Amino acid sequence: MKKLERFFLSIIRRPVKTIILILVVFVAGNVITGSFIIYHATQKVSDKIHEQIRPAATIQTPVDVRINSLSRSISIDDSEIDEYGYRYIDALLEIAQFDEVAYADFGMLSQHWTTVDKIKNLSISYSMLDTTYDRNLFRFDNIYNKATVVGVYNPDSYYFMNNDLEIVEGRFFTEEEIREGKAVVILPQSARKIYPRENTEFYGQEKFELNEKIEFVFRIYDSDPINDSDFFPMENGGMYGEFTQEEIDMFQEKNEQSILYEEVVEAEVIGFYKSDFGKEKDFDIINNVYMPLNFYIHQNKKHNEKVAEYIGKGLVDTNNKEGFPRNYNFLSTISLFTYFELNDNSEIESFVNKTRSVLDEYQIDSNIKVNNDLYMKVAGPLSTVNDLSELIIIVAVIVVFIILSCLSLVFMKDRKKEIGILLSLGEHKRKVIMQMMAEILLVGLLGIAGSMLTAREFGKSLADSIISMSKQTETLSEDERKMMNGMTPIGAMNEYEEYLDDTNILAASSISVIILLASSGCIIIVIARMNPKDILL
Amino acid sequence: MSILEVKDIYFTYPDGDHRKTILNHVSASFDCGKFYTILGSSGCGKTTFLSLISALDKAESGDIYYNGINIKDIGFEKYRRNHVGIVFQNYNLITYMTALENVRIAMGITENDVGGDISSTALELLEKVGIDRTKADRRVTKLSGGEQQRVAIARALSTNADIILADEPTGNLDKKTGRGIVDIFKNLAHDLNKCVIVVTHSEEVARESDEILRLYSHTQSFNFE
Ligand SMILES: Nc1ncnc2c1ncn2[C@@H]1O[C@H](COP(=O)(O)OP(=O)(O)OP(=O)(O)O)[C@@H](O)[C@H]1O
Ligand SMILES: [Mg+2]
Numbered sequence: 001m002k003k004l005e006r007f008f009l010s011i012i013r014r015p016v017k018t019i020i021l022i023l024v025v026f027v028a029g030n031v032i033t034g035s036f037i038i039y040h041a042t043q044k045v046s047d048k049i050h051e052q053i054r055p056a057a058t059i060q061t062p063v064d065v066r067i068n069s070l071s072r073s074i075s076i077d078d079s080e081i082d083e084y085g086y087r088y089i090d091a092l093l094e095i096a097q098f099d100e101v102a103y104a105d106f107g108m109l110s111q112h113w114t115t116v117d118k119i120k121n122l123s124i125s126y127s128m129l130d131t132t133y134d135r136n137l138f139r140f141d142n143i144y145n146k147a148t149v150v151g152v153y154n155p156d157s158y159y160f161m162n163n164d165l166e167i168v169e170g171r172f173f174t175e176e177e178i179r180e181g182k183a184v185v186i187l188p189q190s191a192r193k194i195y196p197r198e199n200t201e202f203y204g205q206e207k208f209e210l211n212e213k214i215e216f217v218f219r220i221y222d223s224d225p226i227n228d229s230d231f232f233p234m235e236n237g238g239m240y241g242e243f244t245q246e247e248i249d250m251f252q253e254k255n256e257q258s259i260l261y262e263e264v265v266e267a268e269v270i271g272f273y274k275s276d277f278g279k280e281k282d283f284d285i286i287n288n289v290y291m292p293l294n295f296y297i298h299q300n301k302k303h304n305e306k307v308a309e310y311i312g313k314g315l316v317d318t319n320n321k322e323g324f325p326r327n328y329n330f331l332s333t334i335s336l337f338t339y340f341e342l343n344d345n346s347e348i349e350s351f352v353n354k355t356r357s358v359l360d361e362y363q364i365d366s367n368i369k370v371n372n373d374l375y376m377k378v379a380g381p382l383s384t385v386n387d388l389s390e391l392i393i394i395v396a397v398i399v400v401f402i403i404l405s406c407l408s409l410v411f412m413k414d415r416k417k418e419i420g421i422l423l424s425l426g427e428h429k430r431k432v433i434m435q436m437m438a439e440i441l442l443v444g445l446l447g448i449a450g451s452m453l454t455a456r457e458f459g460k461s462l463a464d465s466i467i468s469m470s471k472q473t474e475t476l477s478e479d480e481r482k483m484m485n486g487m488t489p490i491g492a493m494n495e496y497e498e499y500l501d502d503t504n505i506l507a508a509s510s511i512s513v514i515i516l517l518a519s520s521g522c523i524i525i526v527i528a529r530m531n532p533k534d535i536l537l
Numbered sequence: 538m539s540i541l542e543v544k545d546i547y548f549t550y551p552d553g554d555h556r557k558t559i560l561n562h563v564s565a566s567f568d569c570g571k572f573y574t575i576l577g578s579s580g581c582g583k584t585t586f587l588s589l590i591s592a593l594d595k596a597e598s599g600d601i602y603y604n605g606i607n608i609k610d611i612g613f614e615k616y617r618r619n620h621v622g623i624v625f626q627n628y629n630l631i632t633y634m635t636a637l638e639n640v641r642i643a644m645g646i647t648e649n650d651v652g653g654d655i656s657s658t659a660l661e662l663l664e665k666v667g668i669d670r671t672k673a674d675r676r677v678t679k680l681s682g683g684e685q686q687r688v689a690i691a692r693a694l695s696t697n698a699d700i701i702l703a704d705e706p707t708g709n710l711d712k713k714t715g716r717g718i719v720d721i722f723k724n725l726a727h728d729l730n731k732c733v734i735v736v737t738h739s740e741e742v743a744r745e746s747d748e749i750l751r752l753y754s755h756t757q758s759f760n761f762e
Contacts, residue, residue, distance in 0.1 A: 013633035425646045426618025533593040
């Protein structure tokens with residue numbers, strides 16, 4: 001009798017055992033493969049969500065809060081704030097280098113940079129002054145007569161993108177420009193020459209073209225200068241009411257005569273942006289002039305040193321604190337925003353600890369806020385499925401291994417006599433082992449092949465039942481939806497189906513094959529230790 | 538030269554802390570064409586002796602020679618495959634197979650020449666021991682004890698081994714059936730020139746044999762009559 005015949009006889013003549021084994025392996029294969037593909041699919045979606053929204057942290061200092069809310073009534077000394085601001089920047093720069101940080105972006109702003117000098121001729125039209133926001137106007141000359149200057153840390157600025165600031169002409173900063181603090185700026189599109197304007201004569205600002213130079217003028221006066229904004233009507237923040245053009249010219253002349261020090265810093269206009277964001281929200285965003293953080297810091301420090309020098313020489317009156325304007329300006333550094341994206345939820349704690357110690361080192365009072373909520377909201381239910389399917393795989397692998405091992409052993413015990421007979425007839429142990437394993441493998445492979453056909457459906461119903469158990473009805477706010485590019489918890493849950501990949505079915509089935517092989521391995525031990533004499537005699 | 542020579546075999550089983558001697562330097566020799574029976578009280582070591590000469594177990598000392606060659610040198614599996622056929626008291630047939638298949642299994646394992654067409658040779662053998670064609674194609678579980686023992690004998694014969702060993706082959710059978718089986722063994726020795734060694738409790742069976750070996754438990758060695 002040929003080995004092959006022997007082999008098939010034992011499979012066919014013992015149909016109940018064969019069917020039991022096929023069924024067990026079929027079910028096991030479904031559980032393993034099903035949960036494996038679900039695990040993979042949910043993992044992929046989680047990763048995708050992770051990419052879209054990682055846990056993020058912001059760091060706020062009391063100075064930010066104070067200056068933002070009480071912008072006119074700063075009670076601490078300017079130079080103190082200034083020094084504090086630089087320490088703060090240094091701390092942020094250090095924090096940005098942490099391993100936990102996947103992405104860092106922060107911006108420093110100052111509203112105290114002297115106005116762009118191109119804005120010379122004020123032609124005030126009383127009726128047209130309107131405090132309501134008109135986004136078509138380039139408000140370099142808003143009520144404070146200042147543009148807000150923002151130093152940007154990251155060329156791939158989260159802040160820029162996330163506030164729907166979109167480059168309409170030109171480009172964003174390059175990595176090199178950011179790193180080396182090049183003198184380049186991005187202006188709001190309302191500052192574009194070609195931008196269609198309705199109220200062209202409003203304030204008479206000049207407009208810029210791409211690659212043109214914009215001039216920032218830093219000045220120190222020997223006496224209080226009269227600021228441009230002082231000419232505004234009272235209700236718009238002006239100080240003295242209405243003026244004739246002659247009076248204005250006279251004031252300007254007087255101002256010019258009292259200039260002790262003047263420095264003009266040029267920067268190249270590399271782009272224009274537009275934003276819809278400010279419409280409902282932050283007025284300032286569309287009034288910002290963006291520049292590399294290093295350029296910003298460099299100019300700030302340089303200017304402040306000059307101011308300190310003049311104060312040291314006694315050339316300016318340091319006691320002049322009677323509101324605005326004044327004869328000198330320390331340029332304070334206030335963080336506009338800080339945004340640290342972390343690699344992983346698990347790193348939140350170590351990030352917070354390390355950040356706290358750096359901030360302590362720099363003596364910065366801080367308030368670290370980590371926002372993991374959105375990620376959990378969107379990915380939470382999905383990660384439940386992911387975690388559960390991972391657990392199911394692990395448990396299934398162990399349980400299936402044990403069940404199959406026991407089953408092989410039970411079947412082996414059942415066939416002990418047969419094996420003994422074969423051995424007593426002089427058959428090689430090796431061949432008997434191979435026959436037994438081949439039988440289990442063939443039958444098992446039939447079960448696995450069957451499970452490959454049904455695993456996808458099984459996995460889906462498994463996932464769906466986990467999903468229905470987790471009962472997530474969490475909804476997202478408008479902002480959150482925006483941040484997630486429209487991905488919702490439910491949407492995320494459904495998206496996993498797109499990732500149910502047939503190659504994963506194959507990979508998962510090979511896990512089942514390996515378990516089958518491993519569990520049939522106990523046959524080797526049993527047969528190798530078998531002594532036909534004990535069984536037969 | 539004897540076909541089978543047992544020289545100075547010593548064998549013990551573990552028995553609590555010490556070991557219990559079962560075969561104490563036993564020697565014997567067996568020839569072709571003869572029907573031997575081994576007698577002895579229960580527990581004296583007959584089955585143990587048979588397991589050693591069928592190479593199902595290994596003696597602690599002493600040697601067994603097949604045609605002058607130590608069976609260790611032949612290799613136990615090979616020796617079982619080609620040179621001995623064993624018949625057990627409880628038949629030891631593969632239950633999910635037919636009588637014919639049980640015989641063909643052994644023929645598939647041996648390296649001896651078993652004749653051209655395996656199936657017809659097997660059927661012939663079965664016929665010879667009293668299993669006709671219809672019974673040959675029946676599952677062995679559907680055969681009587683006597684019939685199963687005949688199948689087991691046919692299987693032992695099928696490999697063309699010179700030595701046929703049987704451990705109480707008639708123990709589970711009634712007297713008449715037992716006599717039929719003993720006749721077969723007798724014929725195997727006398728007509729087919731096999732060396733047939735049968736362990737039995739039955740003096741009646743022993744009387745049919747050419748030589749009787751008595752194994753005494755007090756000496757743990759043979760006494761040949
Ligand atoms: N595996 C074993 N381990 C320990 N002792 C054993 C083992 N097998 C047999 N024995 C002991 O060895 C002795 C001889 O056993 P054996 O089976 O050879 O006797 P036997 O002559 O065939 O007896 P019976 O006529 O009852 O079949 C007995 O006392 C038995 O209890
Ligand atoms: Mg016995």
